[in-house]
Amino acid sequence: MSQEVKSTCCYCGVGCGVLIRSEGGVIIGVRGDPDHPANRGRLCTKGASLHLTAQGHGRLLHPAWRPTREQPVQRSDWATALDLAAERFAAIIREHGPDAVAFYISGQLLTEDYYVFNKLAKGLIGTNNVDTNSRLCMSSAVAGYKQTLGADAPPCCYEDIAAAGTLLIAGANPALAHPIVFRQIEDARAANPAMRIIVVDPRRSETAAIADLHLAIRPGTDIALFNAMLHVLIAEDRIDRDYIAAHTDGFAPLAELVGECTPQWAAAICGVAAEDIVRAARWFAGSGPALSLYCQGLNQSAHGTHNNAAIIHLHLATGQIGKPGAGPFSLTGQPNAMGGREVGGLANLLSAHRDLANPAHRAEVAALWGIPSVPARPGKAAVDLFKALASGEIKAVWIACTNPAQSLPNQAAVRAGLARAEFVVLQETFADTDTAAYADLLLPATGWGEKEGTVTNSERRITRLRSAVPAPGEARHDWQIVVDFGRRLGQKLGNPTVDRLFPYKTAEAIFTEHVATTRGRDLDIGGLSYALLEQRGPQQWPFPEGATSGRQRLYANGRFPTADGRARFVAVRHQATVEQPDAARPLSLLSGRLRDQWHGMSRTGLVPRLFNLDDEPCLAMNGDDMRQRQLADGDLVRVSGARGDIVVRVVADAGLAAGRCWLPMHWGSRFMNSAGVNALVGDAVDPHSQQPELKHVAVEVAAAGLTYPLAAIRRCADVGEALRLLDAARTLLPGFAYASAGLYGRASPLVVWRAAAAAPVGADLLARIDDCLGLAGDSGAITYRDARRGIDKKAVVDDGRLRGVRLAGETAALAWLRQALAEGELDAALLRFALAPLATPPVSAPPRRIVCKCADVSDDQILAATAAGADLAGLQESLKCGTFCGGCMPDIKRLLSEQVQQHPEAA
Structure with a gap:
C-alpha cells in the first residue's frame, strides 16, 4: 500500500513543499504540496524528478x-x-x-x-x-544585512512579489536558479501589466528577457550603478527624508559620496546608458512598492557585502521596507x-x-x-x-x-x-x-x-x-x-x-x-x-512564545535590531573585480547555473531527462569575439586563465556583450576531464564576509587544436544500466585533452560520451571505448572505416533496432542519432544513416520540441493526445504536462487551440 509524506525539495532555497509517495519502503513518486505556502503545488524540473534520484545508484551504504x-x-x-x-x-x-x-x-x-x-x-x-x-x-548577504539592518534577517516574503509595483532583480536569474519564484513573477506581471521589471545582469539571461529594462552592466560594477541610482533619487528629491531622519543613521556621509556618482560617471564605468540609470531610479521610487531580488551575482564578489549594502540603501532612502511589496529580498541559494x-x-x-x-x-x-x-x-x-x-x-x-x-x-x-x-x-x-x-x-x-x-x-x-x-x-x-x-x-x-x-x-x-x-x-x-x-x-520567524503566527514582514515599525534601533547607511564605493581583463586575458568569464542541474550533479546527474537541454559543458560567447578568433559554433576551445586551462565546446550567445563569456558551474571531474570552471577562478575573498569571487575571472579563449573527434551513444534498457555504463565511460575521461560523459533520454535512457584528440587514435583505444560503452564484439555490428581519413565508425544492432553507435574521426550525425535513440525506436529504414555524416535528421525523424520540461512531454505527444480527443484535463491526467510548475500552460493551451481550429468537428 502506498503512502504520502510531507517534505520539501532538497535543491534551492525557495523551499518548495513536496508530497513523497512511497510503497514497500521505496520512493515511487513526488508531487508539489498544494498546501505549502512557498509553492502551492508547483515544482520545477529538478523537484519534479526527485523520486528518480532515490533509486540507490551511487549510494554510500556502509562505513x-x-x-x-x-x-x-x-x-x-x-x-x-x-x-x-x-x-x-x-x-x-x-x-x-x-x-x-x-x-x-x-x-x-x-x-x-x-x-x-x-x-x-x-x-x-x-x-x-x-x-x-x-x-x-550567502555570507555576503548575511554581512550586508548585518551592516545595514542589524541582523541576518530577510525582511520580505514571497507574497511581496505580487504586491510590488517595481521589481529590481540584480545578480540573479530566477528563471533558472529559482524557477518557482520566477513563476510568481510571471503571475504578478500577468495580474499587473503596469509592473516595472528591471534586471541588472552582465548577460541577457532568461530572466532579463522579460525585463522592461535590462541593465547589462560590466561585471563587478554593481555599486557604481546603485550609487548612481541613489544620486538620482537625492537630486530629484525622490527620497523619504522623514523616514531617513526617524529610522536611520549615516545618510549624510553616503549622500556626500554619491553626490559625485552621477549617471554619466556610472555609465562610463558600467557600460550602460546614463538615461537608463535615471529611468531605473525613477521607476524604483515612483512606480509603486519597490522589491529587490538578488543572489549570487551580488554575493560572489570580493566586495559582495558592499554590493548588498548598496542595494539595501535604495530601500532605506525611499522608505521602501517593511511594507507589502517592498524591501530588499536576498534569494537563498541552498535549501x-x-x-x-x-x-x-x-x-x-x-x-x-x-x-x-x-x-x-x-x-x-x-x-x-x-x-x-x-x-x-x-x-x-x-x-x-x-x-x-x-x-x-x-x-x-x-x-x-x-x-x-x-x-x-x-x-x-x-x-x-x-x-x-x-x-x-x-x-x-x-x-x-x-x-x-x-x-x-x-x-x-x-x-x-x-x-x-x-x-x-x-x-x-x-x-x-x-x-x-x-x-x-x-x-x-x-x-x-x-x-x-x-x-x-x-x-x-x-x-x-x-x-x-x-x-x-x-x-x-x-x-x-x-x-x-x-x-x-x-x-x-x-x-x-x-x-x-x-x-x-x-x-x-520570528514566532515567539504566545504568538499565533509568524511575522510576514520585518521592520514595519521602523525599528531595527541595532543598539539604538536605527538602520545604518554605509559609505560604499565602486570597486573593480579582482581580476581585470588585459592583453593576455581580455575576456571576462562569468559562471552561472542551469535550470535542470544542481551544484556538482551528484543527485541531478542520475536523471537522464535532466540532460536533455544541456548534456555537456558549453562556453557561451559573444559572436563577434568568436569570429575574431575564427571560431564556429560547436568548436572545441581552450579557456586559459592565470591558474590553468580547461577545454570545452563553444556556442554563440547573442545575450553576451563583446568581451564576456559564460560557463555553467555544475560540471566537474565526474562529467568532464577537468574540475570545471572553478579550476580557473581565483580565491580572493570579500574582507567582511570571506566569500570568494566565484563569479568572475579573466581568461583568453582559443581553438583547442583537437581536430580528431570521437563520440559514443548507447541506448539502455533502463536507468540502472545507463548509470552503470556511465560509470564505465567516466574511466575514459582522463585519457583525452577533451572529454565529457553524461546521460540523455526520453523513452529510452542513453549514455552520451564525447572526446577529442589531436590525431587519430589507435585500435586498442577504440576497443576500450567499445568495451566501456557496451559496444564490444562483432555480433550485430556494422562498421565503416576509412584509414586514409582516420575515420572508424561502428553501429551495433539488436533485432533490427540500433543499440548504440561509436564514431571516430567524424561525428556530424551525433545530434540526430541521439534524438532517435532516445525515442526508443529507430526505424529500420534509417539504420543505413547510422554511420552517415548527417548533421540534420532525415525527413522521417523530425525534431521534437519539449513543451513540458518538468514531465518531459513533447509537442507531438500533446498533438497525438488531442487528436485522440484529450482536452486540457485529459492531457494533465495522461501525460502529466502542466501539473508541476505551470510554465508550459500557455504553450499547451495554444496547441489545444490550434487543434480545435484545424479540427472544429472534434471540439
Missing part, C-alpha cells in the same frame, strides 16, 4: 576506510569507523591543539544536523573551525542555508544570530550549553580552511554533505590541501563525488526522503520534514553520526560532561534546545515545536 590513499576503500562497521575517527581527532588535538582540526559542512543539512556540528566544534572541541558551503553563496545561519553554523557566528566577536554572546552560549567558555579566536572560513590544510596548519578535516573538490575556487590548491591533510572524513549520501577520492574515512548519511527535522527557506519559513522511507543499508542521520562521534571523542579527550553536551535521542530534542537558544533574539521561535509545525504547517 568504509582506506589504509592509505593509494588503496581502494574497505568496508568497515560503525563502531570501528567512529572509534578510528575519534582516536585520530583526539591524537591531533592533544598534540597540536583544537584549531588543528576543522569541519566543513553544508547548506543542505537540516537545522538539527547543523546545530550539533556547531556544538561539537565550538562546545566540545573548543575550535571555531566550523564553516559551510553557504560561505560560497537550508538559512537554518545553518540560525544556529551559527559559520566560523564567525554563534547560535541564534549571536556574534563570535561579542564577549557577552560567547558567555550566553557557554551558559546555554553548560560549558566554561566558547573560544574567542575566529575560525577559518572556507577558503582559508583549505589553505590551512595545504600549509599543514589544519591536520584533519571532517566534510559533510558537500563537495569542495568541485565547488571551491582555485581547485588545484583545494585538491592539494585535501591530498596533504593527515586525515579526511567524508560524511555523505553518495560514494562517488570528487571529494570522495580524497577521503580516508567515508561515513554513509541519509538523504532526501529519509531524513527527519526542519529547514528554513528564503522567506524565513520553517518546515517540518518527515522521513518517507527508512535509511538504506547502514546509513544514519547526520545528527546521529555527529552525536555518536562527539560522545566517543569526548571520552578520549577525558571530558566528563560529554554526555550532557550530547544527550539527544531524537531530532526533536535537538530542535527543542535550538528553540531555547533563540528566546529573546531577533529570530525568536519560542512558540514553535514539532507538534505545532505538524498541526499548522510551515511557519515564518
Whole structure:
C-alpha cells in the first residue's frame, strides 16, 4: 500500500513543499504540496524528478576506510569507523591543539544536523573551525544585512512579489536558479501589466528577457550603478527624508559620496546608458512598492557585502521596507542555508544570530550549553580552511554533505590541501563525488526522503520534514553520526560532561534546545515545536512564545535590531573585480547555473531527462569575439586563465556583450576531464564576509587544436544500466585533452560520451571505448572505416533496432542519432544513416520540441493526445504536462487551440 509524506525539495532555497509517495519502503513518486505556502503545488524540473534520484545508484551504504590513499576503500562497521575517527581527532588535538582540526559542512543539512556540528566544534572541541558551503553563496548577504539592518534577517516574503509595483532583480536569474519564484513573477506581471521589471545582469539571461529594462552592466560594477541610482533619487528629491531622519543613521556621509556618482560617471564605468540609470531610479521610487531580488551575482564578489549594502540603501532612502511589496529580498541559494545561519553554523557566528566577536554572546552560549567558555579566536572560513590544510596548519578535516573538490575556487590548491591533510572524513549520501577520492574515512548519511527535522527557506519559513522511507543499508542521520562521534571523542579527550553536551535521542530534542537558544533574539521561535509545525504547517520567524503566527514582514515599525534601533547607511564605493581583463586575458568569464542541474550533479546527474537541454559543458560567447578568433559554433576551445586551462565546446550567445563569456558551474571531474570552471577562478575573498569571487575571472579563449573527434551513444534498457555504463565511460575521461560523459533520454535512457584528440587514435583505444560503452564484439555490428581519413565508425544492432553507435574521426550525425535513440525506436529504414555524416535528421525523424520540461512531454505527444480527443484535463491526467510548475500552460493551451481550429468537428 502506498503512502504520502510531507517534505520539501532538497535543491534551492525557495523551499518548495513536496508530497513523497512511497510503497514497500521505496520512493515511487513526488508531487508539489498544494498546501505549502512557498509553492502551492508547483515544482520545477529538478523537484519534479526527485523520486528518480532515490533509486540507490551511487549510494554510500556502509562505513568504509582506506589504509592509505593509494588503496581502494574497505568496508568497515560503525563502531570501528567512529572509534578510528575519534582516536585520530583526539591524537591531533592533544598534540597540536583544537584549531588543528576543522569541519566543513553544508547548506543542505537540516537545522538539527547543523546545530550539533556547531556544538561539537565550538562546545566540545573548543575550535571555531566550523564553516559551510553557504560561505560560497550567502555570507555576503548575511554581512550586508548585518551592516545595514542589524541582523541576518530577510525582511520580505514571497507574497511581496505580487504586491510590488517595481521589481529590481540584480545578480540573479530566477528563471533558472529559482524557477518557482520566477513563476510568481510571471503571475504578478500577468495580474499587473503596469509592473516595472528591471534586471541588472552582465548577460541577457532568461530572466532579463522579460525585463522592461535590462541593465547589462560590466561585471563587478554593481555599486557604481546603485550609487548612481541613489544620486538620482537625492537630486530629484525622490527620497523619504522623514523616514531617513526617524529610522536611520549615516545618510549624510553616503549622500556626500554619491553626490559625485552621477549617471554619466556610472555609465562610463558600467557600460550602460546614463538615461537608463535615471529611468531605473525613477521607476524604483515612483512606480509603486519597490522589491529587490538578488543572489549570487551580488554575493560572489570580493566586495559582495558592499554590493548588498548598496542595494539595501535604495530601500532605506525611499522608505521602501517593511511594507507589502517592498524591501530588499536576498534569494537563498541552498535549501537550508538559512537554518545553518540560525544556529551559527559559520566560523564567525554563534547560535541564534549571536556574534563570535561579542564577549557577552560567547558567555550566553557557554551558559546555554553548560560549558566554561566558547573560544574567542575566529575560525577559518572556507577558503582559508583549505589553505590551512595545504600549509599543514589544519591536520584533519571532517566534510559533510558537500563537495569542495568541485565547488571551491582555485581547485588545484583545494585538491592539494585535501591530498596533504593527515586525515579526511567524508560524511555523505553518495560514494562517488570528487571529494570522495580524497577521503580516508567515508561515513554513509541519509538523504532526501529519509531524513527527519526542519529547514528554513528564503522567506524565513520553517518546515517540518518527515522521513518517507527508512535509511538504506547502514546509513544514519547526520545528527546521529555527529552525536555518536562527539560522545566517543569526548571520552578520549577525558571530558566528563560529554554526555550532557550530547544527550539527544531524537531530532526533536535537538530542535527543542535550538528553540531555547533563540528566546529573546531577533529570530525568536519560542512558540514553535514539532507538534505545532505538524498541526499548522510551515511557519515564518520570528514566532515567539504566545504568538499565533509568524511575522510576514520585518521592520514595519521602523525599528531595527541595532543598539539604538536605527538602520545604518554605509559609505560604499565602486570597486573593480579582482581580476581585470588585459592583453593576455581580455575576456571576462562569468559562471552561472542551469535550470535542470544542481551544484556538482551528484543527485541531478542520475536523471537522464535532466540532460536533455544541456548534456555537456558549453562556453557561451559573444559572436563577434568568436569570429575574431575564427571560431564556429560547436568548436572545441581552450579557456586559459592565470591558474590553468580547461577545454570545452563553444556556442554563440547573442545575450553576451563583446568581451564576456559564460560557463555553467555544475560540471566537474565526474562529467568532464577537468574540475570545471572553478579550476580557473581565483580565491580572493570579500574582507567582511570571506566569500570568494566565484563569479568572475579573466581568461583568453582559443581553438583547442583537437581536430580528431570521437563520440559514443548507447541506448539502455533502463536507468540502472545507463548509470552503470556511465560509470564505465567516466574511466575514459582522463585519457583525452577533451572529454565529457553524461546521460540523455526520453523513452529510452542513453549514455552520451564525447572526446577529442589531436590525431587519430589507435585500435586498442577504440576497443576500450567499445568495451566501456557496451559496444564490444562483432555480433550485430556494422562498421565503416576509412584509414586514409582516420575515420572508424561502428553501429551495433539488436533485432533490427540500433543499440548504440561509436564514431571516430567524424561525428556530424551525433545530434540526430541521439534524438532517435532516445525515442526508443529507430526505424529500420534509417539504420543505413547510422554511420552517415548527417548533421540534420532525415525527413522521417523530425525534431521534437519539449513543451513540458518538468514531465518531459513533447509537442507531438500533446498533438497525438488531442487528436485522440484529450482536452486540457485529459492531457494533465495522461501525460502529466502542466501539473508541476505551470510554465508550459500557455504553450499547451495554444496547441489545444490550434487543434480545435484545424479540427472544429472534434471540439
